[in-house]
Amino acid sequence: MAGFGFDAGHGSADVKGGEAYIVLQVVLTEKLIGTGSGTSSLTNLQNVINQQVAKGYRLHTISTTSSGSKGFLGGDKIQATMVFERIDLR
Numbered sequence: 001m002a003g004f005g006f007d008a009g010h011g012s013a014d015v016k017g018g019e020a021y022i023v024l025q026v027v028l029t030e031k032l033i034g035t036g037s038g039t040s041s042l043t044n045l046q047n048v049i050n051q052q053v054a055k056g057y058r059l060h061t062i063s064t065t066s067s068g069s070k071g072f073l074g075g076d077k078i079q080a081t082m083v084f085e086r087i088d089l090r
Contacts, residue, residue, distance in 0.1 A: 059083075060085040
């Protein structure tokens with residue numbers, strides 16, 4: 001069973017303090033050969049979400065798309081784009 005691994009980097013929009021919304025992109029890579037069930041990918045996505053929650057944001061929208069292949073025996077990539085909304089605690 002192929003699993004997904006978490007690429008080291010993730011992208012984000014240029015954020016200045018206190019923005020109402022921020023956008024993050026995370027790339028997951030499918031392991032065609034090797035171990036992994038996809039659980040580590042879910043844990044890594046959860047960590048990214050929890051980091052934003054700790055900063056006062058909540059997940060507003062998430063979408064995924066296939067973003068290509070690494071070639072023979074390299075697996076595919078899935079790109080997750082997440083929009084976080086600032087929680088107003090007034």
